[in-house]
Amino acid sequence: MGIKRTSFMLVAAAAFGSVAVGLAPTAASSAAGVRAAADESGAVAAFYRSRGGAPLWFAPRSGAAAQQLVQLLATSSADNLDPRRYQAQRRARAVQAAQSGNPAAVQQAEAMLSTAFVQYVRDLKHDPGMGIIYVDSELRPTPPSAATIRDRSWCCTTRPGWRASLSR
Numbered sequence: 001m002g003i004k005r006t007s008f009m010l011v012a013a014a015a016f017g018s019v020a021v022g023l024a025p026t027a028a029s030s031a032a033g034v035r036a037a038a039d040e041s042g043a044v045a046a047f048y049r050s051r052g053g054a055p056l057w058f059a060p061r062s063g064a065a066a067q068q069l070v071q072l073l074a075t076s077s078a079d080n081l082d083p084r085r086y087q088a089q090r091r092a093r094a095v096q097a098a099q100s101g102n103p104a105a106v107q108q109a110e111a112m113l114s115t116a117f118v119q120y121v122r123d124l125k126h127d128p129g130m131g132i133i134y135v136d137s138e139l140r141p142t143p144p145s146a147a148t149i150r151d152r153s154w155c156c157t158t159r160p161g162w163r164a165s166l167s168r
Helices: 003-016 030-050 065-074 088-098 103-125 146-152 162-167
Strands: none
Touching (some): 065 103
């Protein structure tokens, strides 16, 4: 992920706080997908309630954040994600409609962009079984085993005399 992509994601994640990254991963089944969409919509709605309905992407000081998010979604293949999942063209049309200043269009675009952002962050953070492209099955990440974690850890109970080695 490039510096520009990373910095955008950090700024947006900070704005969303735990809403964007605190969602649990879901299975790829259609029922789970419906639940995930409902969870995301609920989390986004709670986020805007906590802000008193104030816009994030179209706030006076947001600059080109909405357009940058649409561009990020359109180029999500750079992060090994499927751009079709994020419907960037549909969101770009919503952004264009919101630029008219129509409150209903702004509210709709805000919800669409925020939901897409939550999906994107979730997909970057977890492999939900869809959207992530693995060219080679051997490249698919696997979590380390408990034994591996134990063997890699440094602990005072497994390394007697560790305090003495620090004072030398």
